Amino acid sequence: MPFLIRKATIKDFEKLKEIKIEFYLWECKKDNKLTTDYVKKGLGSRLAKNLKQKNTAFFIAVQKGEIIGYAGGEIKNNPSYAKYKKSGHIFNLYVKPKYQGKGIGKKLINETMKWFKKNKISDLRIMVYKNNKRAHKIYNKLGFKDYVIELSKINKI
Numbered sequence: 001m002p003f004l005i006r007k008a009t010i011k012d013f014e015k016l017k018e019i020k021i022e023f024y025l026w027e028c029k030k031d032n033k034l035t036t037d038y039v040k041k042g043l044g045s046r047l048a049k050n051l052k053q054k055n056t057a058f059f060i061a062v063q064k065g066e067i068i069g070y071a072g073g074e075i076k077n078n079p080s081y082a083k084y085k086k087s088g089h090i091f092n093l094y095v096k097p098k099y100q101g102k103g104i105g106k107k108l109i110n111e112t113m114k115w116f117k118k119n120k121i122s123d124l125r126i127m128v129y130k131n132n133k134r135a136h137k138i139y140n141k142l143g144f145k146d147y148v149i150e151l152s153k154i155n156k157i
Contacts, residue, residue: 001063003104005111008058008070010051015067016058017044023070023094030129033154050074059111061095061104069095071108075121084123088116091127093135105135109142 008016021039028034050056050072061069071093078087090112095104116124126144128135 003061003063003068005059005061005107008051008060012060012067013048013051016060016070017047019067019070019094019096020047020092023092057112057115059108061108068099069104069108071112073112073115075119086121087123087125088121089125105138106142
């Protein structure tokens with residue numbers, strides 16, 4: 001069944017919020033450093049703010065009026081010593097499970113990368129959980145290379 005990829009607007013807020021909650025709850029199961037409190041306390045207000053900002057964009061995959069996937073991108077300033085003054089950060093790529101494996105995630109990332117290019121951003125970054133092999137493979141196919149490995153430790157207090 002065909003789907004449409006387009007940039008989200010404030011009119012998409014409620015449906016986008018629903019799928020962001022679905023993604024975040026999935027992510028909480030994978031990352032023991034996350035808490036579901038964010039769903040109740042900050043996700044909605046942050047999303048509303050992001051939808052209005054010029055340095056942030058969300059791209060959504062829509063089928064029969066339902067958002068079946070999304071990706072977000074944000075333009076950030078780099079430190080003064082960096083070669084590129086700004087960088088593009090892709091965050092929250094998510095496709096509902098029953099629609100995965102159909103190229104939707106790839107198309108969402110491609111739309112996000114087009115938005116960065118339109119905004120003259122050439123330094124692109126994306127974070128992926130080490131055990132998320134499927135996403136890592138997609139990003140590699142799209143030209144992303146491993147660059148920095150972030151290590152983590154929880155101290156017992």
